[in-house]
Structure formats: structure tokens, C-alpha cells
Amino acid sequence: MGRPRVTSFDVAREAGVSQSAVSRAYTPGASVSAKTRDKVFAAAQKLGYQPNAIARSLISRRSNMVGLVMADVVNPFYPPVLELFMRNFREQGQRVMLFLGGHNQDVDELLPQVLEYQVDGIVITSSTLSSEMAAYCNKLGTPITLFNRYVPNARVDSVCSDNIDAARNIADLFITAGHKRLAYISGQVNTSTNQDRQKGFFSRVEERRQPMPAMAEGDWSYQSGFDAALKLFTAEKLSSGEYPDAVFCANDLMGLGALDAIRCKLNLRVPDDVSVIGFDDTDSCSWHNYRLTTIRTPVEKMVASAVENMIARINNPEKEIIAALEQSLLIVRDTARLPEQISMPFIKDPKPDTAG
Amino acid sequence: MGRPRVTSFDVAREAGVSQSAVSRAYTPGASVSAKTRDKVFAAAQKLGYQPNAIARSLISRRSNMVGLVMADVVNPFYPPVLELFMRNFREQGQRVMLFLGGHNQDVDELLPQVLEYQVDGIVITSSTLSSEMAAYCNKLGTPITLFNRYVPNARVDSVCSDNIDAARNIADLFITAGHKRLAYISGQVNTSTNQDRQKGFFSRVEERRQPMPAMAEGDWSYQSGFDAALKLFTAEKLSSGEYPDAVFCANDLMGLGALDAIRCKLNLRVPDDVSVIGFDDTDSCSWHNYRLTTIRTPVEKMVASAVENMIARINNPEKEIIAALEQSLLIVRDTARLPEQISMPFIKDPKPDTAG
DNA sequence: CTGAAAGCGCTTACAG
DNA sequence: CTGAAAGCGCTTACAG
Numbered sequence: 001m002g003r004p005r006v007t008s009f010d011v012a013r014e015a016g017v018s019q020s021a022v023s024r025a026y027t028p029g030a031s032v033s034a035k036t037r038d039k040v041f042a043a044a045q046k047l048g049y050q051p052n053a054i055a056r057s058l059i060s061r062r063s064n065m066v067g068l069v070m071a072d073v074v075n076p077f078y079p080p081v082l083e084l085f086m087r088n089f090r091e092q093g094q095r096v097m098l099f100l101g102g103h104n105q106d107v108d109e110l111l112p113q114v115l116e117y118q119v120d121g122i123v124i125t126s127s128t129l130s131s132e133m134a135a136y137c138n139k140l141g142t143p144i145t146l147f148n149r150y151v152p153n154a155r156v157d158s159v160c161s162d163n164i165d166a167a168r169n170i171a172d173l174f175i176t177a178g179h180k181r182l183a184y185i186s187g188q189v190n191t192s193t194n195q196d197r198q199k200g201f202f203s204r205v206e207e208r209r210q211p212m213p214a215m216a217e218g219d220w221s222y223q224s225g226f227d228a229a230l231k232l233f234t235a236e237k238l239s240s241g242e243y244p245d246a247v248f249c250a251n252d253l254m255g256l257g258a259l260d261a262i263r264c265k266l267n268l269r270v271p272d273d274v275s276v277i278g279f280d281d282t283d284s285c286s287w288h289n290y291r292l293t294t295i296r297t298p299v300e301k302m303v304a305s306a307v308e309n310m311i312a313r314i315n316n317p318e319k320e321i322i323a324a325l326e327q328s329l330l331i332v333r334d335t336a337r338l339p340e341q342i343s344m345p346f347i348k349d350p351k352p353d354t355a356g
Numbered sequence: 357m358g359r360p361r362v363t364s365f366d367v368a369r370e371a372g373v374s375q376s377a378v379s380r381a382y383t384p385g386a387s388v389s390a391k392t393r394d395k396v397f398a399a400a401q402k403l404g405y406q407p408n409a410i411a412r413s414l415i416s417r418r419s420n421m422v423g424l425v426m427a428d429v430v431n432p433f434y435p436p437v438l439e440l441f442m443r444n445f446r447e448q449g450q451r452v453m454l455f456l457g458g459h460n461q462d463v464d465e466l467l468p469q470v471l472e473y474q475v476d477g478i479v480i481t482s483s484t485l486s487s488e489m490a491a492y493c494n495k496l497g498t499p500i501t502l503f504n505r506y507v508p509n510a511r512v513d514s515v516c517s518d519n520i521d522a523a524r525n526i527a528d529l530f531i532t533a534g535h536k537r538l539a540y541i542s543g544q545v546n547t548s549t550n551q552d553r554q555k556g557f558f559s560r561v562e563e564r565r566q567p568m569p570a571m572a573e574g575d576w577s578y579q580s581g582f583d584a585a586l587k588l589f590t591a592e593k594l595s596s597g598e599y600p601d602a603v604f605c606a607n608d609l610m611g612l613g614a615l616d617a618i619r620c621k622l623n624l625r626v627p628d629d630v631s632v633i634g635f636d637d638t639d640s641c642s643w644h645n646y647r648l649t650t651i652r653t654p655v656e657k658m659v660a661s662a663v664e665n666m667i668a669r670i671n672n673p674e675k676e677i678i679a680a681l682e683q684s685l686l687i688v689r690d691t692a693r694l695p696e697q698i699s700m701p702f703i704k705d706p707k708p709d710t711a712g
Numbered sequence: 713c714t715g716a717a718a719g720c721g722c723t724t725a726c727a728g
Numbered sequence: 729c730t731g732a733a734a735g736c737g738c739t740t741a742c743a744g
Contacts (some may be wrong), residue, residue, distance in 0.1 A: 005496075007721055023723060030723095031729055049496065053472040054413050055721035058732045059736045063410060065453070065473075073439050079429045086456045089475055095473065097421070100442045116409040117421075117451065118466040136404065140361075222643055260644045284640060288616045363737055374715045379739060386739095387713055411737035415720045 006049045015043035024287050026051050057118060066310065067114035069099045069107060075220060076253065076282040081125065081147075081299055087289040088307035096122065101265035103191075104128045115142060121310045123147055126193065129156075136273050143313040149192060150323060159296040159306045160257065161323040163193060166328040167200030169344040170248050170295070172279055173330075176339040179246035179275060182213035185228040185258060187220045187250040197250050214244055218254045223253025229261035238266065244273050246336070252285050255292050259335065275336035276299065286349060291334040298326045362405045367596040371399035382407050413474060415613040422666065423470035425455045426464060427482040431576060432609065433639040437503075444663035450476065459547075460484045471498060477666045479503055485512075499669040501662050505548060506679060513669065515662045515680040517587065519549060521624065523556025523604070525700040526633055526651070529686075530602040531564050532695040535631060538569035539600035541584040541610050543576045553606050553635065570600055574610045581610025585617035594622070601630050602692075608634035608641050611648050615691065631692035642705060647689040647704055653680045 008022040015022070017036055024030035032040075043049070057063040068085055070078060082098075089096050098115060101110040107127045114122055115137070124136070125147040129137075130309035134154045137144050146158040174182055182199055187194035198215075205213055216228035229247070237243040247257035248261075255278025262268050262276065270276055278285060281296035304326055313319050330346035332338065364378040369499040371378070373392055380386035381396035388396075389410055399405070405574050413419040423440055426434060438454075440680050449496045453473060457466040463483045471493070478493070481503040485493075493500050502514040516543055530538055540557055543550035554571075561569055572587045574580035585603070601616075605611035611634025618632065626632055634641060637652035669675050686702035688694065 004727085005721080009721085019722085020731060020733095021729090023721095024730090027723080033729060036729080049491065050468060050472055052414075052474060052721055053734090054410055054419060054474045056723070057410050057736090058408075058414055058721080058738085059723045061736075068454075073429075073435045076432070079432075079435050083429050083456060086454065095453055095455075095469070097451055098424075098442065099451075100439060105580045112406060113451070116406055139404065222639070226644065256643065264644055283578070287612065288582065289645060293438060310376055332374075361737085365737085375737095376739085377713090377717060378718095379737095380714090382741080389713060390713080408737055411720090413720090413737045414722085414737080417720075639740070 004046045005052070008049070008051070010047055011040060011043045011049045014047055015039040023051075030168060035104070035271065037282070043113045061118075063118045064093060064118055065095045065117060065119045067099060067117070067119040067122040068096045068129065069101050069110060069114070069124045071100075071102065073100060073175050075251075075340055076284070077251070077280045078110050078125070081303060083222065084303035085307065088303055092307060093309050094311075104130075106282065108133045111137070115140060120314045121145065123306060123310060124149070126191075127190075132308075137355070141317060143310060143317070145310050147302065147306050149257050150281075150325075155304075155321060157309050157322045159309070159322070159326070161302065161326045161328050163196035164200035164203075166344070167248070167281070168204040168294050169330070171201050171204035171208065171265040172343050173277070173338055174246040174248070174275065175205070175210055176343070177246075177337045178339070180211075181242065181244045182210070183232050183244035183245070184213045184215045185218050185225055185232070185247060185249040186215060187218060187254070190215060194250050195306060198246075201248055213248075218250065218257075220251050220253060222253045222257040225249055225257025226261045226265075227257075228254065228324050229258035230265065233262065233266050233268075243268075243274070247274060249276065249278045251283040252280045252294055254278070255335075256290055256295065259290060259292065270315040271337045275283060277336050281331050285331070285333065288351075291349075291351065293333045293338075294331050296329045296331050298328065302326055359409070362403045364405070364407070366403055367396060367399045367405045368445070370403060371395040379407075417474075419474045419476055420449060421451045421453055421473060421646060422473045423455060423475040423478040424452045425457050425466060425470070425478065425480045425483065427456075427458065429456060431607075432640070433607070433636045434481070440659035441479065441663065444659055448663060448667050450667075457483065460486075460582045469492070471496060477501065477669045479662060479666060480505070484548075490491065497673060499634050499666060499673070500665050501669075503658065503662050506681075511677060513662075513678050515658050515665070515678070515682070517658065517682045517684050518659070519552035520556035522635070522651050522700070523553040524560040525686070526604050527557050527560035527564070528699050529633070529692070529694055530604070530631065531561070531566055532609070532697070532699070533601035533602075533631070533693045534695075535693070536567075537600045537602070538566070539588050539603045539614045540569045540571045541574050541581055541588070541603060541605040541614060542571060543574060543606040543610070545573060550606050553604075557604055569604075574606065574613075575606050576609060577612040578609045580660060581605055581613025582617045582621075583613075584610065585614035586621065589618065589622050599624075603630060603632050605632065605634045608636045608638040608648060608650055610634070611650065611691075612640060612646055615648065617645060626691050635691050637687050641687070641689065644707075647691065647705075647707065649689045649692040649694075650687050652685045652687050654684065658682055663679075 011022045012019040024032040025037045076246040107129050121143045123145045131262045144156040150158045156230050216231045218224035218228045233243045277331050278292045285292040332348040364375050367378045368375040374699045380388040381393045463485050477499045479501045483506050500512040506514045572584035632639045634648050634650040637650045641648040688704045
């Protein structure tokens, strides 16, 4: 409040140089003599001066801030993604303004708030924006990158993992290993992530001329996976032996819930009686009690390329649009019977030998 | 690049009013006629104008941005905290610049980067800053609030949960329920959170004239809890029956690791053979397979008061310093034998009846 | 209620 | 290399 700020003019006076010289001292590559720079820094130190990034942003038309719109930080898939974005942007000298916005329509309402601050670019994770909004950002010259969402024909970059392909592979794995009664536990049905995983799984089952999978609806949460499993394994099916012998869960949290239901509540053996595969390779999958076989999205790579691309576009708006689609990796643990030949990239996560 | 921005002058021309009028139209409570405002908004709409928050920040000396420094978003305790901060600040019309910084010394190096952007205030979670840095922020007039960290005699606000008190209560619970061989699995030993939990637990055991707890060092992670449990329950102790019968874990993740080690690897019964209590009440504690008895910090309340206080201080720098210390709540689930009389606030989390 | 004008704290041609 | 000056896009007294 009213506290007088130390400005470059104050430093200039103290150092006996011009205000421009002060500015140059803080501009990498500007033409200043070492001597002037030293005087400036000494004076700055003495006065407790630091350049004002807001003023710099205004005149230079570069804020060195990016907007990051995230869907749901509480879902364990996102914290690592957030951390990676923070780290990658920091390395590029960009600060991040964070926004939490729900689904697609929210994003359209949110974007003006982030544009207001003249961010150099915006990354949107797991949501889309309307084509009107995309056009508006484009007119402003603010680049957008979609993470985990793809919009055909829009002038926005995107980097995704190939959910359809991964889900198709899971169908193949289950079928080839001899499972006969497949099931699917869905995420929120209106999300594109769920739609892609479901479509990939079902379409491949159909291509292989197998009976369509049973399905129960979840909402990505642990509890919904637990409940969905209970719906899939009714008392009737249990007694007839006609219960699912392979369950693909649209994410890990639901996979863990299903696992707990199947083992603790239903007293079935995994993977002997039923195989379970999840998606994301969240930390808890590797816990000794679960060891859930799952799909890992190459998050490091995806974030790195999203950031790299964003920076490149900030520096060159004419750069061509990218639409990266990364392949996932099967993480083999203990919850699924798998065929001899695994038809997708995979690694085995050995049971850690931690006896000491 | 170089795309001409639409400014308030363009809108003024289009609307046939002065530039000041445009500015006033966007200032709540400013004196403009409805008619002028309508003309302005119509022109703005037509041109795709939106006020430039950076320019506004510069002249008004209010950025409506706060800096949020978080320690470790990957630890499941933090995502909910982050979400709460985002939501509360948004309600107050504040945007947040996020920074991820490790331990205390990092924060001192980070702060200049956040101050550069003229944030209206800074919240630091689970780290401290040096008194020099505190003094510098104070000189700049930028308020600091510490979340989960307390600095006596510094001119910074803080809101914490009372870790010492909660840990003392756990000692009481164990002892009163008749446990004889207590143990403690620590978090990273140099963090104040661990120090407080450890101190509270040990000091109360001492006051009650019980044998000092055994201790194994962890680092907050699941795996470290698993490993620590194995160190506590050696083959020798197992065969002599002299293994711990009550383990207090400095956080839930380690508690779950310990639980898996104790039950799956050691084949001991919980809580019959050994009681386990964690800390934080992270989501996975309530999973059917774990149902970990733990301590819940009143995070909603803490974040709300941190934000409320920050806003109050931004508006009145002379406001008195607060140092809130919130009491925690015991969440009773299935992993600990508890006395008849529970000596601290608690709630029972009933096993959800989800059979359908 | 309205407009002209000063000024927030910088960067960046421009001229020397 | 250096300084004087213009200007980024706003808000806010000030005068009417």
C-alpha cells in the first residue's frame, strides 16, 4: 500500500547511469559494458531493486507466463502431469498461471480470464474448447495446446496418447489368452477418454468375432469401480459360473476398486478366476497388495513435447500445427493372465524384493 | 507476433466516447451512465476487446494474482489442498501463479521470481523462508502466509494443524488401549512435520512412563513404509513375540505400506496382533482393503482461513498477524485397537455397505 | 456523468 | 557503449 517502489530510475540515479543502462544491465545480450553492469547491480543490491515483470510484459508484449488449465487435480493421474508441466515450463523460463476447470464448456468460460493476463500460450489438459474460442485465441495470437484431447481441423496443437489403440490391444490380450467372457468398467461416459477406450476395446472384440463384453458404468473413482464390479458379478452369475473372466477398467482407480470387490467381497482369485487390467499406471498399482497390470501413458514424453512445441510456436506463430499421438506401454504385473506372445510394447514390473 | 491489439482507444473510437469512459465501463462502481456502458460493451463485443490485466496491474498496483508455492504435489496430501486454494482464491477474484519448490532453502531462491510479477500475496505450503526473505517481502509490502509451517516472531501469518497435539493423542490412545511395544515410522527426518509428529508421540510416551517406541526411518513414500515395517519386525522379534504391537506412521502412504508388509509379508493380523495408525486421511485410507485408522487435518478450514486472511491483509497491511493452530480429528476405521474412551475428537467411518 | 492528461515501470529504436 | 525519448494499455485524480 503506497509503499514507494524502487524503480529503475532510482537505481540509475544511485549508480550514476541512465535508466536505459539499468534496463540493459538486466537484459541478456544487451550492449552494456561490464563496468556499467557492475555499477547497476551494486546499486540495485543496495536499494533492493528487482525489475518489474509486469511493466516489462506490457512494453515487450511478452509476459513469460503461460496458462495451464487442468481438469481434475485430485485424480491421481494428474499430479505427476502437473509436476512435469511445471518443471518443463520452468526450464523454458515460463511461469505458470494455473486454472482448474471442469469439462469443455467451462473451459470456454475460463479462457477469457486467462487471456486477460496476456499469457504467451495456453495448455488445456483433458478438455476441449469450442471452435469459436479457438478462432478467437488464434486472432489474438495466443497459441493453444491440447493435452489428451484432439480436435480435427482446428488450428490448435495437440498431444495425446492413443487410447483407442491401447484398448484394442487389451482386447487382443484377453482374447488371445483364452478369456471367454469379457467385461468393461467405464469412466464417465461423456468424456472422450472413456469413449476412446471403450470404442477401441469393443471394436476389437467385434472384429475378433467374440461375444460383446458386459459393461458397467463407473465415474473414474475407486468406489465406482468397486460398485461396478459388484454389478458385473451378480449372485446369479456367480452361482452359474457365468461371471466375467476378464475385466478391463477404464482407469486404475476403478481397477483397484474392482480388484478389492472381486477378491475381498466376492472371494474370487485374481488372475486365476478373473483377469483385471487398468489404465494409467498410477502409483498405487505397484503396491504389494495390488500389483495391477495396467497401461502406462508416456506422460514424460507427452508433456515434454507439449511444452517444447508451445515454446516453438510462441517464437514462431507460423509454425505448422502438430497432432502427436503417442503409443502406450503395457505394464505387466500380477492381475491378468496374458498370452505367450504379447502384441504390444510392454515391460514387466518385477515384484520388488524388499525383504531387506 | 505484431498482431495489433485491440485497445480501449479503439473501443472508444468505435463507441464514440472517450477512452476514460471505456475504462470506467469495466470498473465496477465507477460513475458511468448505463447508456455509455452499453455503447462501450457493444463496441467491445464488435471488436473483440477485453481489458488488458497487465496494463491494469501496472497502473493500479494491484495484480490480482497471488503466488502459491507448493512443496510436493505428488504426495496425495497436496492435490486436495491445491484444489481448495484454487477454488478459494478464485472466489476472491484472485488468479494463482503456481510454483513448485522443494525445501526451505529453495523457497528463498524461488521468492524473487514470484515477487517479480508483483503478486498481491504469497502462500507457502510446508516450507519456511529465511527471516531475511521475510523482511524483504515485508519491505515490499507483499504479505506472506505460511501453510503448515510456523515461524515464531516473524511478521508472517501462518495456519497450521497441531501435529504435536495429534501425535500426543495417538500415544495416549495406544497406551490406554493396552499396547505395550510401540513403534514409530518417521517421514523425512529433517521436515518440521515429521519432527512435530515424532516429538509429540515420544514425549507423551515418556510422560506416561512407558518404554520408548522403536523407530524406523521412512521418507513419506509407500515403499519406505513397507521397508520400515520390515525393519521393525525382524525375524528375531517375530519368533520371540517381542515385535511391536502398535505402529504410528507419520503419514498414510507409509501406513499403507506398513500394513501391506505386516499383513501380506509378515502374516500378522491387524489389529489383533498389531495396531496401525496413519496421518492425513488420504483417499486410499478408506479403500475396502485397507480401512486405515488415521488422523484428518481440517484442510478445508485451514485453506479457507489462509485465503480469507490473505485477502484481508492485502486490503489492510496493518492487520494483526495471525497464527492459527487447528485441531485434528481421529478417523476411526479398522486398523487399530482403541480404548473405550477416546481422548480426542473423532468420527467413525462406517464400512460402506455397497453390496448393491 | 464525462473527457483530457498524467503516469504506472519498463523496453527499444534512434542518434551520438 | 550510452542517453533521451517514445510508448506499451491502462487507471485515476482533476476540472467541467
